[in-house]
Amino acid sequence: MPHRTFFWFILPSALAMLVFIALPIVSIVVQSLYVEHDRVLVEVENCGPFGCSKEVRVDAAATAELQREEPLGRFNGLATYTNRNHLAFDEIGAAWANAPDIAEFAGEILSLPFYRALSFTLAYTAVVTPFVIVLGFLIALAVNMLPSLLKGPVIFVSLLPMIITPLIGSLVLFWMIDSNGVIGATIQALANDPALSLKASAPLTWITLFVYGIWHSTPFAFVVFYAGLQTVPKDTMESAMIDGASTFERVRFVTLPHLSPLLVFVGLIQLMDNFRVFEPIVGFNAEANATSLSWIIFNDLRGAGTPLFGSAAATSTLTLIGVSILLTPVLIRTWRDFTRKG
Amino acid sequence: MTAQTSRKAPILAILSTAFIVLWLLLAAFPFLWTLWGSFKVQGDFFSRQDWMNALSGTRTIAETGSAFTGQGYYGAWVLNDFWRSAINTGIVTFFVVVISLTFGTLGGYALSRSSFRYAFWILIAALIFRAMPHITLVSGYLLPFFQLNIWGYLATSIVVLVAINQPFTLWMLHSFFKSIPKDLDESAMVDGCSRFQAFRMVIIPVMWPGVITTGLFSFLLAYNDFAVTATLLTQENQTMVPKIASFLGTTQVQGNVMYAVSAVVSATVPLFILVLFFQRQIVSGLTAGAVKG
Numbered sequence: 327m328p329h330r331t332f333f334w335f336i337l338p339s340a341l342a343m344l345v346f347i348a349l350p351i352v353s354i355v356v357q358s359l360y361v362e363h364d365r366v367l368v369e370v371e372n373c374g375p376f377g378c379s380k381e382v383r384v385d386a387a388a389t390a391e392l393q394r395e396e397p398l399g400r401f402n403g404l405a406t407y408t409n410r411n412h413l414a415f416d417e418i419g420a421a422w423a424n425a426p427d428i429a430e431f432a433g434e435i436l437s438l439p440f441y442r443a444l445s446f447t448l449a450y451t452a453v454v455t456p457f458v459i460v461l462g463f464l465i466a467l468a469v470n471m472l473p474s475l476l477k478g479p480v481i482f483v484s485l486l487p488m489i490i491t492p493l494i495g496s497l498v499l500f501w502m503i504d505s506n507g508v509i510g511a512t513i514q515a516l517a518n519d520p521a522l523s524l525k526a527s528a529p530l531t532w533i534t535l536f537v538y539g540i541w542h543s544t545p546f547a548f549v550v551f552y553a554g555l556q557t558v559p560k561d562t563m564e565s566a567m568i569d570g571a572s573t574f575e576r577v578r579f580v581t582l583p584h585l586s587p588l589l590v591f592v593g594l595i596q597l598m599d600n601f602r603v604f605e606p607i608v609g610f611n612a613e614a615n616a617t618s619l620s621w622i623i624f625n626d627l628r629g630a631g632t633p634l635f636g637s638a639a640a641t642s643t644l645t646l647i648g649v650s651i652l653l654t655p656v657l658i659r660t661w662r663d664f665t666r667k668g
Numbered sequence: 669m670t671a672q673t674s675r676k677a678p679i680l681a682i683l684s685t686a687f688i689v690l691w692l693l694l695a696a697f698p699f700l701w702t703l704w705g706s707f708k709v710q711g712d713f714f715s716r717q718d719w720m721n722a723l724s725g726t727r728t729i730a731e732t733g734s735a736f737t738g739q740g741y742y743g744a745w746v747l748n749d750f751w752r753s754a755i756n757t758g759i760v761t762f763f764v765v766v767i768s769l770t771f772g773t774l775g776g777y778a779l780s781r782s783s784f785r786y787a788f789w790i791l792i793a794a795l796i797f798r799a800m801p802h803i804t805l806v807s808g809y810l811l812p813f814f815q816l817n818i819w820g821y822l823a824t825s826i827v828v829l830v831a832i833n834q835p836f837t838l839w840m841l842h843s844f845f846k847s848i849p850k851d852l853d854e855s856a857m858v859d860g861c862s863r864f865q866a867f868r869m870v871i872i873p874v875m876w877p878g879v880i881t882t883g884l885f886s887f888l889l890a891y892n893d894f895a896v897t898a899t900l901l902t903q904e905n906q907t908m909v910p911k912i913a914s915f916l917g918t919t920q921v922q923g924n925v926m927y928a929v930s931a932v933v934s935a936t937v938p939l940f941i942l943v944l945f946f947q948r949q950i951v952s953g954l955t956a957g958a959v960k961g
Contacts, residue, residue: 327782331863336790339775339834346831347797350808357811397815465691468684478947480688483696485943485950490699491892493909494932497916498698501705501929506714508701508722541694546954553955573680602801605894608913620803620895627807627899635811642804649799657792664788 351646357639361402362632365389399636406640413644414438440641443617444648449532450618451600454539458596459589461540462547467577469548470555481549488545496538496609503534531615538606543599547592554588555581597652619645699936706933707736710926740930744915750931752904753911756822757891757935760907763826764890765883768833772886773879775834776841777867781850791842794835802832802895810899820902828900829890836889837882840953844878845871881953884946891939908935 327335366388372379408415417438425431435441469480487495502509503524514522524530558581566576604620607613613621619641626638704722705713711727721727725735732739744750779787809828813819848871856866898910906914912935915928943950 327778327863329784332778332782332784332787335778335863336775339771339838340790342771342827342831343794343797343834346809346828347800347805347835350805351800353808353812354804357808397811464687468688468691471681471684472688480692481951482943482947483692485947486699486940487695489888489939489943489950490936491894491909491939493892493894493913494935495698497912497928497932498702501713501925502698502701504714506716506719508719511715511719545695549951549954553951598799601799602803604801604803608894611916620801623803623807624895624899627803627810633810635807638807638810642807645801645804649801650796653796653799657796660792 354639354642354646357398357635358406358643359402359404359636360399361406361636362399362634363389363392363396364400366392402636406636407644410438411637412440412640414440439617439622440644443619443622446532446616447601447603447618447620447648450536450539450603451597453536454543454600455593455596457536457540458543458547459592461544462592463551463585465544465548466551466555467581469552481552484545484548486545487541488543488549490542492542492605493609495542496606499534499538499541500610525611525615528615531610531612535603535606535610535612535616538610539600539603542606543596546595550588550592551585554585558584594656598649601649601652619648702929703933706740706926706930707738708926709737709739713926713929740926741934743924743927744931744934748911748915748927750908750911750934753906753908754934756901756905757907757909759822760826760829760897761887761890764829764833765886767826767830768837768886769879769883771830771834772837772841772882773875774867775838777845777871779838779842780845780848781853791839794838798835798839802893803899805832806895806899813900819900820905822901822905825897825900825905825907828896829893832896833886833889837886840882840885841878844875844882848874877949880946881949884942884949885953887942888939 366385367382368385368388369380369382372381407413410417418435421431421434425434436445465484469477469484472480490498501507503513504510505514505523505525510524513524514520524534562580562584563576566580571579602620603618604624607616607618607621608624613625617625623638623641623645626634626641701722708722708725708728709731711731712721712725715721715727728737729735731737779791805828810819813824818824852874853863853866853870856870857863861869892909893907894909894913897907898913901907901910903914908931912928912931915924915931
């Protein structure tokens with residue numbers, strides 16, 4: 327296809343991505359270097375019957391004026407990145423100097439908002455991704471053994487947790503684990519502890535969110551693996567059976583190698599999706615015990631009265647750096663494949 | 669082969685069936701439970717005495733005289749204008765799907781027919797864009813949108829969602845068009861068609877299976893979105909998902925949680941119907957991305 331034709335065909339799509347994905351990335355990097363204006367203060371003299379006193383007041387008009395002239399705020403350099411709400415270099419330095427042991431040091435770091443969110447995001451990604459792959463694979467194997475009449479309905483039901491809106495899915499589970507809800511009450515009865523609540527403690531909240539994540543994403547892995555299973559070569563499978571391979575050995579030495587490209591694919595998609603975990607924290611109302619990078623950005627933008635653009639932008643930039651670290655191995659691999667092909 | 673396996677290892681067959689049953693229970697029970705509970709009052713769905721009340725509807729009978737009540741639905745749809753959010757969701761998803769597919773088919777077709785190096789780079793860029801957490805992009809939009817005075821409108825959200833959806837749409841349709849033989853449109857061009865005429869008269873008639881599958885996923889993205897619609901829309905223009913989130917802000921009031929529960933059930937129904945009718949396309953769409961990606 328000649329360049330000119332290609333250009334006209336790709337233009338709408340490329341323009342949309344350029345303006346609404348590439349430019350915003352530039353926009354957050356720029357915004358992160360600025361911070362909201364300080365309010366303009368004026369000193370006024372109040373004279374009453376008991377003499378005069380000086381008072382400092384906020385000059386609302388002047389503040390609004392300044393805000394209009396320079397909507398970005400004032401230039402702040404990298405100070406937003408290093409402040410307490412982000413990388414917190416000073417606090418870490420102080421903790422390093424003062425903490426008696428490593429555990430205390432780690433505890434202090436994890437009480438800083440950015441590191442708290444980062445630790446949950448990484449833990450969520452690291453726990454949910456492998457579970458989803460393994461469970462999805464097992465379900466695919468099991469469904470593949472069912473009589474074909476049952477497969478359709480089983481796949482239908484299996485798709486539901488994935489297709490559901492993440493916020494709605496997490497709300498549905500959240501109501502069930504409420505201490506007055508069906509699962510919450512059952513767990514209390516099983517543990518024989520009427521005060522037990524999944525929402526109260528940090529570890530239990532984390533586990534709940536992990537379980538939700540696995541519930542939500544397993545169908546995706548299942549469907550991909552199930553489709554892959556349909557393409558496992560029959561000949562290889564039969565020769566393995568003739569050679570006396572057990573069911574387990576057939577799965578281990580025939581099915582798994584055949585599915586390994588799909589394994590990589592599911593893993594990659596899951597890494598990307600789990601790293602942006604956000605809705606479950608809103609749905610489970612879990613911010614007291616668990617926050618994610620996406621959630622603190624949202625909170626900066628919508629939580630406070632006025633949006634903290636600079637702070638949100640700095641966290642966004644750091645998140646994007648995280649994403650690119652996550653993607654680097656994939657990109658290097660693609661690049662190698664590409665250059666090898668010439 | 670299936671029969672042979674089960675004869676050889678009945679334990680395995682039993683185990684795997686039990687596993688499937690357990691999984692189906694996990695997958696379906698939350699939905700059935702919430703559907704059932706949405707017709708009860710709060711005192712039953714969140715019963716302080718015994719969760720069995722949610723099944724029998726003890727408090728519901730005491731309060732309304734019948735085991736089922738539509739109070740939650742009435743509260744959500746009539747008292748809290750949930751119908752308005754439903755219409756907004758309809759508008760947003762419709763336009764996002766139509767525009768995404770229009771842009772995506774043109775772009776995906778071009779990518780599948782170009783052998784130049786930049787086509788590869790555009791696909792890689794799209795892959796990187798696919799990985800961007802949506803909320804980071806939103807934090808880039810918010811200030812410019814306030815300044816340009818385009819914040820809060822449905823049209824703005826539609827354009828943003830179309831853009832966020834493009835990387836995925838491009839990949840899907842690119843791999844779909846790759847599976848349509850080049851000879852088809854090239855022979856049309858030999859017969860004197862321009863590239864666009866060949867696209868219109870030869871490719872468009874055969875592209876619908878791929879477009880429908882991609883459209884389903886565009887629909888899901890627009891319908892399920894929370895990050896964009898919750899931050900870029902005003903209160904009146906809210907779509908269903910942020911509206912449900914805003915119900916939760918006032919959970920203290922008796923009965924208000926049931927509004928959210930009914931709204932959740934209402935918002936799930938279209939998704940249910942979608943899976944019911946398009947199960948095969950959804951499965952094939954997930955796999956197409958996997959096999960080619």
